[in-house]
Structure formats: C-alpha cells, structure tokens
Amino acid sequence: MSNDAGRNASIQFSSTSSFPSVASPSLRERIGDWIFPPKGPEIGPVVLGQRRVYILPTGGGLMFGVTLLLMLIGSINYNLSLGYVLVFLLAGNGMVSMLHTWRNLARIALRPGRTSPVFTGELAGFRVQVENPGSLPRTSLAVQLSGQQPEYFDAAAGGSQEVVAKTPAAMRGLLYPGRFRIFTTYPLGLFYAWAIVDLDMHCLIYPKPEPGNISLPPAQAASGEGSAAGAGEEDFAGLRTFRPGDSPRRIAWKAFARSEVFLSKQFSGSAAVDLWLDFDDIPNALGLEAKLSRLARWVIESEAAGLRYGLRLPGSEYDPDSGALHRDRCLQALALFK
Numbered sequence: 001m002s003n004d005a006g007r008n009a010s011i012q013f014s015s016t017s018s019f020p021s022v023a024s025p026s027l028r029e030r031i032g033d034w035i036f037p038p039k040g041p042e043i044g045p046v047v048l049g050q051r052r053v054y055i056l057p058t059g060g061g062l063m064f065g066v067t068l069l070l071m072l073i074g075s076i077n078y079n080l081s082l083g084y085v086l087v088f089l090l091a092g093n094g095m096v097s098m099l100h101t102w103r104n105l106a107r108i109a110l111r112p113g114r115t116s117p118v119f120t121g122e123l124a125g126f127r128v129q130v131e132n133p134g135s136l137p138r139t140s141l142a143v144q145l146s147g148q149q150p151e152y153f154d155a156a157a158g159g160s161q162e163v164v165a166k167t168p169a170a171m172r173g174l175l176y177p178g179r180f181r182i183f184t185t186y187p188l189g190l191f192y193a194w195a196i197v198d199l200d201m202h203c204l205i206y207p208k209p210e211p212g213n214i215s216l217p218p219a220q221a222a223s224g225e226g227s228a229a230g231a232g233e234e235d236f237a238g239l240r241t242f243r244p245g246d247s248p249r250r251i252a253w254k255a256f257a258r259s260e261v262f263l264s265k266q267f268s269g270s271a272a273v274d275l276w277l278d279f280d281d282i283p284n285a286l287g288l289e290a291k292l293s294r295l296a297r298w299v300i301e302s303e304a305a306g307l308r309y310g311l312r313l314p315g316s317e318y319d320p321d322s323g324a325l326h327r328d329r330c331l332q333a334l335a336l337f338k
Helices: 025-035 059-078 081-105 253-259 288-304 324-335
Strands: 054-057 109-112 123-131 138-144 151-155 160-168 173-175 180-184 191-197 203-206 235-241 263-268 273-278 309-313 316-321
Touching: 054 059, 054 081, 059 081, 081 138, 081 180, 081 191, 123 138, 123 151, 123 203, 138 160, 151 160, 203 324, 273 288, 273 316, 288 309, 288 324, 309 324, 316 324
Parallel strands: 273 309
Antiparallel strands: 054 191, 109 123, 123 160, 138 151, 138 180, 173 203, 180 191, 235 263, 309 316
C-alpha cells in the first residue's frame, strides 16, 4: 500500500489561480519533483513545521511590489516626503501580510481519514483530518489534488476539521491520491504559502456495473443439481421414510422415539435455491473488464432482490450468502481481481 510504484495516480504540483503561470502543468510537476523529491507516503499526523511551509508572492503581490518600487522612485525624484511615508507604510503592511500568510498554515497537523469505496467513473473522496492546535483560527485554507479544484475550508482554534478532496476514479482497484498540496493566500492575497503532503491513504474502486437490462443467471438448487420440484423450506407437509443423504436436522426424532423408525420431515413451498455468479459462464469475447462489470451488476441486482448468491472467480470462490457485508466482499474481489 505504501509502495510508490504501485500507485496509479499521482498528485504533484497543480496549478492555482494565484500562482504565477510560467510553465505547462507537466513541466511544473517535473520541476516540482526535482525541487521537492518524493519521499513516500506518511502515516500521520503530519505537522507542517517551519521547514515544510513555503511562501512566494502571488501575481498580485508582484504587482504590488513593482508599484511600490515605482512610487519610491517617484518620491526620490521629486523629493516627496508624503510619498516616502506612503511607500514605507504600504511596504510594512505587505511584510505583515507575509507573516500572517505563513502563520495561517504553519503548525497545522494532517491525518488520513477513512475513504469509502466507489465505482469506476465516480469521484473518489479522500478525507483529510486537519487539526489546528493553536489559539488562533485558520482562515481560507485549501486542499488540492493534482488537476482538481481546491477544497476551501476554515479550521477553528483548537479544533479539528475534515476536508474531502475528490478526484475521478478512472480504473478499478486501489486508487492512491499521491502527493497533494495545502495552501492559503490569507489575508490579502499578496503571498502564497503552501506545503506538499503525501498521506498514506487509498480508495477501493469497484468495477463499473454493466448498463442496460441484464438478466441474472438461472438459480440452482441449494444441494445437488437441478430444482427440487415440490420441495421447499416453508410449510411442514408430512413425514416419509428416511433416505440416505437426508439432513440429520430433518429427522423426526419424536417419531423415532415412538416407533424406532427413522422418518424425515417434508416441507412444501418455495424451493431453496442458490444463485451462482460465475466468471466462466460469461463469454470470453466480452473481455476481462466487461465480464467483471457484468458480475458487478449481477451482485448489485442479486442483493437488491434479497437473493442468496455466491461468486466464482478463477482461483477463488465466495459461498452463497446475502447482506451488505457479503455484497461488499464480492465487489472487493471484483475490484482487486487480476
């Protein structure tokens, strides 16, 4: 789970509206990897200490600095005392803004949260627990996965906040978010403070259920081949002579005590059947992913219909059962099938 090579998604240096756009995203990511080489996922908590928080002026901050420089040149040229006062006053505000921007992000702790499985084609949500141990609230923070829109939030003083960063789930299996960034431009937007974090978390991606009206495979009797006509599990229908192979649970023990003859109970009603969802019953011409999609559809429909169903895959078999736990176990087997 923590192996970088097994990751099918990577989060590196994504673009933001407030960061100077000087290179294509792919080039920016390569430059980012060169400056901040990946060190592997961290279990957490990850505390954003002084060495993990970086800060640069935004585009607005650069324009602000250039404007101050021109004002200073004009004040020197024309010897304007009020010009000096205004320039140094604005420059001081800019320095204070830089300090607040950095402090708004520093010493925040991040932990990986629980993720819920999704189907292929949906958005996978990665929960991140953000803890603010300080006495000041943190405002206008954002978490951003590569190529995705940032998720903005505030963190109350001494509290914890859960943030869900989403990314499309393109393939079944385990989806790793890779590195992501947490950033802020609070309070004036003149500076951009950020940190790169790689938390150890993943999301299970189920195969996308096959669309359309797909009928379920025929059910089989719970024991033996074929259907047991007239047999059932609901109403008591009488006794008959015991036959080899009858279940001991169906022996009429009270009748045996009276007559010392083994008799078996008979029941009428709906026959007890098991539904087997077999990988080999689907034509190979569909291909692996299409077969898994059909099995995922069958699992969902069988569970919705309240049926007992089992799953057969090459090399593994899941006995018939029902319930949400059984459904999730079958879908997980389909998601991780190789």
